[in-house]
Amino acid sequence: MPDDPLPAIDPELLFSHLSHAKGILAAVSGGPDSMAMMHLLARWGLEHRVSILVATVDHGLRPEAAEEAAFVAREAAALSLPHRTLAWTGEKPKTGLQEAAREARYRLLIRYAREVGASHLVTAHTQDDQAETILMRLAKGSGLKGLTGMRRERNREGITHARPLLGWPKAALLDLCQTSGWRFVTDPSNTDERFARVRWRRLMPRLAEEGLTASRLARLAERVAQADEALEMKAREALEGAAPEAGEGGLSFQAACLAEEPFEIGLRILAQALGRIGLENIRLQRLESCVERLRTAILASESLRLTIAGALLALDRSGRLSLRPEPPRSRGR
Structure with missing residues (x-):
């Protein structure tokens, strides 16, 4: 993706691929990325007859999480969007906590999407999240497939998982929230350096100084994805x-x-x-x-x-x- 200034965020363009969805479940944590997505979805939904519901996952890892979920519920209600808090209960692992939390989060969201008849799950992953993912996978010695990063759409057990904000930087979404007066919360775990993603996030400004910006890493992922698709097609032909x-x-x-x-x-x-x-x-x-x-x-x-x-x-x-x-x-x- 080029480093040119981004245009204004147009909900019609952002969510055009969702116009035929039978129902949309938006995963909203309360942070600026997901709150911007929720407000933009609500605005888009006024022009489209698509059911939009909001869910917040409480991982049970921080005492503030329940209040954050309640905050999202109040903000969703103000937009006339139904909300549900999904709780991750049971014993939590002592190692690999972030990965376990991620698996639990998607398990809960997919189950709820099925329960409410939603065909699509949307999450607020951004260009910065994509760049961090590429760096983390590169450090682990990933092959080409891993370097495709997060896809804009993928199938999760019959539910389409869409990431409409994947081309947008966090800074643009934070600015949108602030200029629009949309409230959000700050998750302290996003600065906890026990987690690898946070440590990579801290390195991003230094890498950007050398030209390795989030937008260029995201563009790399797109190009690798194109190559990966071609290689997969060639392999299918050979197997057939x-x-x-x-x-x-x-x-x-x-x-x-x-x-x-x-x-x-x-x-x-x-x-x-x-x-x-x-x-x-x-x-x-x-x-x-x-x-x-x-x-x-x-x-x-x-x-x-x-x-x-x-x-x-x-x-x-x-x-x-x-x-x-x-x-x-x-x-x-």
Whole structure:
């Protein structure tokens, strides 16, 4: 995305892709990003006959959270938007808290979206959030797919998760709230350096001084996403051309394509094949190691048996690869 000044935020353009939604659930925490989204959605909703509901997740991690949810409820009511507080109850993990909270948050939101018949969930992720995500994934050694960042739309268990503010910087939304007189709250966890995202956020101004701005990182994510889409398409074509056969919960295909295609395509062919038997989100390192071993065996016309992420892979001497889920392990052995 270029560093040119941004135009005024037009709700009609911002939410145009939501005009055919059967119902919209807006996740609003009370911060300036989500409060700006709620006000803009309410304004847009006046011109469109789409049901808009608001939900706030109380993670039960801070005593102020309940009052913040009540604040959002009052502000939503002033806009004639129904509101529900969703509570994350039960014991909280001592490690990986942010990731666990994120999983709980989406679980609660998707469940509620289904309950109220909403087809879309919208969240207020911004350009800055996208930049932080790219940096965090880069630091963890992510592959191309990880560097696509957050998508503007994705499917979550049948609900469309949309991020309409992904092209907008936090500063623009904060300024909009302040100039419009829209109230918001400040979450102290956003400055808690125990969390990796906060530490990366602190580094962003220094990186921007060297030219690595949030807008340029977001543009990088868009370009990587375009490349990722092309590679996925090429891998699908290669897999379809390898005589795939499904049966009894498994899949087999002629594996020569894993060795004949460039390594990156081979990775994606295997990932797609595993996805067809219900195994997804496999660690890149494990996938790379598996493809390397398969390519070596294919070129040597050797058979090979190995496991990866709950799947049994069997390559026969004719070069056909069979994949099936591992059977459940017997207890007590």
